[in-house]
Amino acid sequence: MTSGPRPATTTDVVTTALELVGAASVSPDAGPAAKILAAVLESHGFAVSVDDWGNTLGHIDFGPGPTVLFDAHIDTVEVGDRSRWTHDPAGELVGDRIVGRGIVDTKGPLAAAITAAHRMVGQPGLGGRLVISGSVDEELAEGPSLGRILDDVNPDVVVIGEPSANTLRIGQRGRAEVEVEIIGASSHSAFPESGINAVEVMAEVIIALRDLPLRTDPHVGTGLLTLVSIRSEPYPSQSTVPSRCVAVFDRRTVVGESDTTILDDIGAVVESVAHEYGAGSVTRLARARWQTWRGRNVDVPIYAPAWYEEPQEWPVTDVMAALRRNDFDATIGTWKFCTHGSESAGRRSIPTVGFGPGDPGQAHTPDESMSLAELRAGVEGYRAIFSALLVAR
Ligand SMILES: [Zn+2]
Structure with a gap:
């Protein structure tokens, strides 16, 4: 596999995931992956913007309705000891799995969300604005880069794309x-x-x-x-x-x-x-x-608050019902690790849910991998979630 920039030419989720994984983005040097992401978003029908931190955002307008923000970070941790990888950290298809640094944390979820949104264009009954952000430097501090995005987007609800084995997450420490x-x-x-x-x-x-x-x-x-x-x-x-x-x-x-x-x-x-x-x-x-890949100097206290959404209240109720209708596992849980949800839900009290394909235990490991079945189910899961939230008004 080569790891240089490749043109985003198809809307297949596996190709998209491999394109994102193939572009380096060890934090804070996320520039190559951010550029590939912009091309991927454009080829999937999004209007693209990049802010002064280097967060890359895609926008699709479905008419009057709420603003829904999906966020997944594009930065990754280092590959680490290369001798402990048996496959290419820059992305390799191995049987029915994709192996590569960041496939689970969180380029696979990002690819699945983009694919889901693309398939929703023209779907009847939708309203509102869907913004998909590939945020930077989450591995350096959970929250700050999403804060920059929230200042601009001002969403009604946030979906955090971190691995959850395609089950709903409604909080974390x-x-x-x-x-x-x-x-x-x-x-x-x-x-x-x-x-x-x-x-x-x-x-x-x-x-x-x-x-x-x-x-x-x-x-x-x-x-x-x-x-x-x-x-x-x-x-x-x-x-x-x-x-x-x-x-x-x-x-x-x-x-x-x-x-x-x-x-x-x-x-x-x-x-x-x-x-x-x-x-x-x-x-x-x-x-x-640290300095972001766009040259922005960041200096922040390391504190990301815990959060928990009431399971009996919107948006959890509507999202869970949509996932159930689409035959997803009805389990609702919380993440053991810290995510950007600390900024949206913990600090700003913006309704937030989390969902993503992939086993969280794969994150930061050698031969980090995700099955194609999980990735494809993730597309269906995001489609159900976005459809439940993008309600015309
Ligand atoms: Zn991570």
Whole structure:
């Protein structure tokens, strides 16, 4: 398989998925895939626009009615250790499966949604505007690039295209990255008593934080606090008691928690331990900084709220009924991982549902793959969902 840009000439979902997978888009360098996506959207009858972040949007107008936004991110994680792949990460058809980086997360769902929309043109009874966005840099921070899209599109309802084995998803845990900094005092390590060892104080903080009460939500699961990295200053240290230590925690959040409550809870524990040892402390959100492929500099706190939609209310009711009518699995669940839904539903309270072909367990793995049957069923699923939401008024 070649991985260079190929012309988008057919509207077959398998071809489209392979075209998208074949175009590189390791975040934040999503330019090649964004350009292929624009060509694919045009060949499927969409009016195309690209915003200043590099999000690529396709628009189809079905007449008066609601604005429905479908979003799938086009960026992917790295291929990783190439020797662990037995097939081409740039896309390969292997029996009845497509293998390639991003096929599940989330170029397959994107291809399926575009194909579904294309087939709906001319379908009677539809109204409204369908916007399909291939967003950038979701793998760097869930939410910010979709926020840029929402500012422009202002949708009535959002469909998140992440893998769900073609079942409906109506929520997820949130995620925050919390940085804890301990400010001690350096001294010669022959006289440790004259300093305040920031690493030793941090050790006490880490132990104390194990007892932090975390809420469990009946729908999205348990809150978590996991230490993911630690660094000290000076490093390396030559006979010097370290004066600073920073630990980073991944905090999985549930519905009802906010960045303020999360930081307050952790900060209270940190402060009391630090105080005991005469050290100073700061508890803050970590930040993600990058430049998008269009040259936009992004600098955002890493916090994506949890969300959950009521199963007895619109849009879940209408979407579920449409999926049932089309013989889809009637299971309604939540995602274990974080998605762009944190921005639409979690931060902005825009009604949001999630659906996508592919096994979420395939994401970020070598030989990431999706069966052609799943991909094709995904097209039917999106058609049912979009038809249920694009109601003429
Ligand atoms: Zn991912």
